[in-house]
Amino acid sequence: MIDKDMIGSANQAAEADLRAEYDALGETLSRRGVDIEAIKGKVADYGVAVPSWGVGTGGTRFARFPGQGEPAGIFDKLDDCGVIHQLTGATPRVSLHIPWDDADPADLNAKARELGLGFDAMNSNTFQDQEGQALSYKYGSLSHTDKAVREQAVEHNLYCVELGKKIGSTALTVWIGDGSNFPGQSHFTRQFERYLDSAKAIYAGLPDDWRLLTEHKIFEPAFYSTVVQDWGTNYMIAKELGDKAQCLVDLGHHAPTVNIEMIVARLIQFGKLGGFHFNDSKYGDDDLDTASIDPYRLFLVFNELVDAGDTPGFDPAHMLDQSHNVTDPIESLMNSAMEVQRAYAQALIVDRAALSGYQDGNDALMASETLKAAFRTDVTPILQMARLEKGCAIDPIAAYRKAGYRAKVAAERPESGAGGGGIV
Numbered sequence: 121m122i123d124k125d126m127i128g129s130a131n132q133a134a135e136a137d138l139r140a141e142y143d144a145l146g147e148t149l150s151r152r153g154v155d156i157e158a159i160k161g162k163v164a165d166y167g168v169a170v171p172s173w174g175v176g177t178g179g180t181r182f183a184r185f186p187g188q189g190e191p192a193g194i195f196d197k198l199d200d201c202g203v204i205h206q207l208t209g210a211t212p213r214v215s216l217h218i219p220w221d222d223a224d225p226a227d228l229n230a231k232a233r234e235l236g237l238g239f240d241a242m243n244s245n246t247f248q249d250q251e252g253q254a255l256s257y258k259y260g261s262l263s264h265t266d267k268a269v270r271e272q273a274v275e276h277n278l279y280c281v282e283l284g285k286k287i288g289s290t291a292l293t294v295w296i297g298d299g300s301n302f303p304g305q306s307h308f309t310r311q312f313e314r315y316l317d318s319a320k321a322i323y324a325g326l327p328d329d330w331r332l333l334t335e336h337k338i339f340e341p342a343f344y345s346t347v348v349q350d351w352g353t354n355y356m357i358a359k360e361l362g363d364k365a366q367c368l369v370d371l372g373h374h375a376p377t378v379n380i381e382m383i384v385a386r387l388i389q390f391g392k393l394g395g396f397h398f399n400d401s402k403y404g405d406d407d408l409d410t411a412s413i414d415p416y417r418l419f420l421v422f423n424e425l426v427d428a429g430d431t432p433g434f435d436p437a438h439m440l441d442q443s444h445n446v447t448d449p450i451e452s453l454m455n456s457a458m459e460v461q462r463a464y465a466q467a468l469i470v471d472r473a474a475l476s477g478y479q480d481g482n483d484a485l486m487a488s489e490t491l492k493a494a495f496r497t498d499v500t501p502i503l504q505m506a507r508l509e510k511g512c513a514i515d516p517i518a519a520y521r522k523a524g525y526r527a528k529v530a531a532e533r534p535e536s537g538a539g540g541g542g543i544v
């Protein structure tokens with residue numbers, strides 16, 4: 121963890137300037153009828169989960185260039201996640217990936233308690249073979265033509281639920297690599313029927329207070345077709361399974377021109393938006409840092425989420441899902457968590473009454489400008505003040521660099537291998 125006194129003295133040096141900027145923004149927002157304190161409170165309460173695998177250096181299909189001091193196992197990963205939350209106060213939960221993070225639940229709970237963290241959705245893995253695994257997923261998992269493979273994949277998911285129950289998780293996220301690379305390779309309908317049968321078997325083993333989140337993806341690792349290719353199929357799955365099944369939207373899992381915020385609105389309308397994986401992309405599932413390419417799109421997604429507001433039972437799971445190839449993963453995850461908070465704060469200050477009036481009056485230009493006015497507002501002082509009041513860092517990245525955390529863990533942790541491609 122980072123030395124508290126160091127965070128404190130850095131904050132002290134920056135506090136007077138921050139207060140001046142916060143007060144000035146407060147006056148600006150007040151003229152627009154917005155209470156800055158209310159926005160700050162909501163931002164302070166907001167949290168986005170960090171994926172355990174995000175703190176390691178990622179890779180592409182071509183190579184992986186290991187970083188310094190990479191976490192060697194789940195307990196190192198939790199340490200890194202603890203630092204991210206300590207400095208940003210924005211990432212209170214970690215999402216585990218099984219079997220990579222499989223460990224004694226008592227040890228996981230003890231470590232999480234020590235770091236002030238909790239556990240988010242469990243992620244199963246049937247897109248690669250594990251050592252000692254009886255049957256291969258080369259030709260699929262939940263939709264495999266061989267019943268024994270499907271049963272093995274179902275069993276694995278149920279194991280994730282069992283472990284999750286012991287560490288306070290209440291959701292299982294299922295993403296499969298199943299699909300086909302050649303036209304004709306798979307019978308679309310029969311393959312989907314097999315998937316649904318397997319998904320129903322997992323659903324049957326889900327505790328009452330759990331949710332099953334299914335994640336669609338248009339391509340990769342299969343390049344001709346994937347079984348859960350888009351939100352339409354995902355919606356059908358959630359509808360077939362029942363109330364505890366909802367759709368998970370990964371921002372990178374769509375064709376480049378798809379209107380994601382509209383998908384979000386549709387899923388909200390029919391009670392099936394279960395959660396997000398935040399990242400950014402220019403081409404496909406690039407897994408770039410959230411808001412690094414298109415911050416306006418992230419804002420538009422949050423505009424829909426804030427618009428849905430207090431809809432009963434509306435509580436989507438928020439998680440970052442990125443691959444860090446050229447940055448320090450801790451810095452990227454801190455920055456991305458703050459970008460998600462920023463989009464949330466901007467969406468909170470949209471003048472919704474004015475927007476609604478422009479929509480009803482068919483004033484396209486002013487409707488668009490109403491959104492832009494919120495997006496153009498620099499809400500940084502709100503985020504910084506929320507952090508200061510929580511005892512986190514006004515500038516988390518500067519504090520992290522000054523603390524020399526990476527060099528410290530690099531001296532303690534074994535060097536990781538370059539390996540082949542990384543997961544995305």
Ligand SMILES: [Mn+2]
Nearest residue numbers: 335370397441
């Ligand atoms: Mn994802």
